[in-house]
Amino acid sequence: MLPSIDPKKVAAWSHLEHHVNYEMVATLEELFMDDSERFSKFSLETDGLFFDYSKSHVSEKTIYLLRALAESCELPLAIEQMFSGEKINETEKRAVLHTALRNFSTEPVFVDGHDVMPQIRAVQEQMRDFTKKIHEGAWRGFSGKKIDTIVNIGIGGSDLGPMMVCKALKHYALDGMKAHFVSNVDGSHIAETLKEVNPETTLFLIVSKTFTTQETMLNAHTARKWFLQHAPEQAVEKHFVAVSTNEKAVSEFGIHPDNMFRFWDFVGGRFSLWSAVGLSIACYVGYEHFEKLLMGAYQMDRHFRSAPLDKNMPVVFALLGILYNNFHHLNTEAVLPYDQYLERFPAYLQQAAMESNGKSIDRQGCYAELTTAPIVWGEPGTNGQHSFYQLIHQGTTKIPCIFMAPAIPLNDLDDHHKVLFSNFLAQSEALMKGKTDEEVLNELQRQKLPKETIDKLLPHKVFDGDIPSISIIYRKLTPEILGSLIALFEHRIFVQGIIWNIYSFDQFGVELGKQLALNILPELDETRKTSKHDASTAGLIQKFKEYRNEEGK
Numbered sequence: 001m002l003p004s005i006d007p008k009k010v011a012a013w014s015h016l017e018h019h020v021n022y023e024m025v026a027t028l029e030e031l032f033m034d035d036s037e038r039f040s041k042f043s044l045e046t047d048g049l050f051f052d053y054s055k056s057h058v059s060e061k062t063i064y065l066l067r068a069l070a071e072s073c074e075l076p077l078a079i080e081q082m083f084s085g086e087k088i089n090e091t092e093k094r095a096v097l098h099t100a101l102r103n104f105s106t107e108p109v110f111v112d113g114h115d116v117m118p119q120i121r122a123v124q125e126q127m128r129d130f131t132k133k134i135h136e137g138a139w140r141g142f143s144g145k146k147i148d149t150i151v152n153i154g155i156g157g158s159d160l161g162p163m164m165v166c167k168a169l170k171h172y173a174l175d176g177m178k179a180h181f182v183s184n185v186d187g188s189h190i191a192e193t194l195k196e197v198n199p200e201t202t203l204f205l206i207v208s209k210t211f212t213t214q215e216t217m218l219n220a221h222t223a224r225k226w227f228l229q230h231a232p233e234q235a236v237e238k239h240f241v242a243v244s245t246n247e248k249a250v251s252e253f254g255i256h257p258d259n260m261f262r263f264w265d266f267v268g269g270r271f272s273l274w275s276a277v278g279l280s281i282a283c284y285v286g287y288e289h290f291e292k293l294l295m296g297a298y299q300m301d302r303h304f305r306s307a308p309l310d311k312n313m314p315v316v317f318a319l320l321g322i323l324y325n326n327f328h329h330l331n332t333e334a335v336l337p338y339d340q341y342l343e344r345f346p347a348y349l350q351q352a353a354m355e356s357n358g359k360s361i362d363r364q365g366c367y368a369e370l371t372t373a374p375i376v377w378g379e380p381g382t383n384g385q386h387s388f389y390q391l392i393h394q395g396t397t398k399i400p401c402i403f404m405a406p407a408i409p410l411n412d413l414d415d416h417h418k419v420l421f422s423n424f425l426a427q428s429e430a431l432m433k434g435k436t437d438e439e440v441l442n443e444l445q446r447q448k449l450p451k452e453t454i455d456k457l458l459p460h461k462v463f464d465g466d467i468p469s470i471s472i473i474y475r476k477l478t479p480e481i482l483g484s485l486i487a488l489f490e491h492r493i494f495v496q497g498i499i500w501n502i503y504s505f506d507q508f509g510v511e512l513g514k515q516l517a518l519n520i521l522p523e524l525d526e527t528r529k530t531s532k533h534d535a536s537t538a539g540l541i542q543k544f545k546e547y548r549n550e551e552g553k
């Protein structure tokens with residue numbers, strides 16, 4: 001069992017409250033002025049990732065207290081419990097073993113006394129074989145043409161992880177290979193995708209842990225119906241494969257068990273890209289690159305499992321999140337990759353972080369009397385700068401920012417990367433320094449503006465500054481670095497869940513809406529009466545029918 005410790009009751013919590021409110025009152029700029037070693041003291045490097053947290057409101061004492069908090073919450077024990085296959089997803093009685101999927105050691109990993117490594121390696125071999133056949137043309141479409149397009153049909157963890165990685169690794173895509181992702185049950189998603197693909201050369205990957213998810217199953221049936229308009233029934237087996245834990249449902253859909261790639265209930269949906277759920281990645285960039293992605297994550301796993309807590313990148317990253325969320329009461333976080341290839345990283349992270357830690361009940365079954373997961377959002381730089389950064393710089397909500405950027409671009413065009421990187425650096429500097437009344441006054445006076453205009457403009461041009469940020473620089477976006485980066489964020493989520501004393505690996509919060517949608521669905525039929533709903537829901541159903549009636553639907 002996971003330790004269950006109320007973090008608010010441990011001494012380090014109240015020490016941190018006192019420390020943040022009465023001792024750590026200096027601004028970031030003052031902290032830098034007071035300590036010329038600050039950058040080297042408050043930065044970490046591992047596996048090609050450089051993590052600078054010196055622009056955070058921390059001193060050595062803050063880190064000491066945060067570490068004490070983690071120790072009091074028995075984090076080291078929880079880390080070992082996860083890696084060693086204990087059933088730490090207690091509400092679903094499951095182990096949490098995405099780390100076993102990227103375990104390159106010879107160590108066994110036991111669940112219920114059974115080593116899971118042989119079955120993991122068998123599926124990896126199946127993936128390697130299959131992707132080789134696709135790429136070499138040994139597996140062809142029904143008309144004898146090579147497969148050059150994959151369409152991944154899945155949602156949530158069966159979409160966001162592999163989709164984010166395929167976008168991130170586009171530079172490594174095999175020649176001529178195209179990858180599409182269909183997730184939304186809105187028919188426009190599949191309709192627009194099908195317009196772009198050729199049934200003779202397209203492989204559909206139906207990805208669903210449960211193989212019961214409404215959106216995925218409807219999209220999969222629509223894809224098969226479309227396919228059968230172009231090909232005979234017996235061609236389905238060449239063009240549809242499944243990734244799932246549910247063999248029975250896969251067979252019922254009409255996919256042969258030989259064309260099914262298994263994973264297991266110890267792999268959570270939002271942590272599943274490392275499993276057969278990553279088949280789209282392996283098809284798109286080749287199995288060797290997929291394996292390098294796993295290797296990068298494995299390196300981060302080893303660091304996470306062995307580094308001392310205050311030198312441990314995921315742990316420090318997690319603790320800084322807790323510092324701002326729980327002690328500075330800033331319940332939002334912007335994730336800002338200065339890397340176009342990471343354009344879907346914020347969307348991926350939203351599920352990983354908010355589905356995991358968006359909980360209000362603690363591991364004792366009581367209301368957690370603290371704020372858990374902050375709201376995570378973001379966009380790639382510099383686009384965000386021309387959109388929401390105004391609010392970050394001058395709004396009324398202070399938003400801790402996480403910046404990420406490569407030192408070496410994958411497309412080295414003229415000055416593009418230096419311009420991008422200078423913006424990456426300038427933003428965290430601007431957030432920290434701000435702009436004082438005096439600086440604005442000097443600037444306006446230099447423009448020789450009349451006093452009246454200066455008085456009017458001045459307050460609007462002041463930036464309070466002192467906004468914290470973390471900057472992550474990586475050498476270059478390789479599959480290994482991406483693997484390490486994703487694992488860094490995964491472990492951060494785990495650590496935070498442990499300290500907040502919540503269960504991070506279930507997601508009961510998504511169920512109520514699903515149940516109600518099933519009740520409402522038949523009521524949208526023109527002939528059906530609506531059952532008991534609140535006046536708003538009933539009124540909206542009525543309006544839906546009215547509009548459709550007017551259009552003869």
Ligand code: F6P
Pocket residue numbers: 155156157158207208209210211212213216269270355507510
């Ligand atoms: O949104 C809820 C959820 O269960 C996610 O956790 C999961 O990633 C997604 O639905 C898809 O589930 P499945 O892979 O079973 O289709």
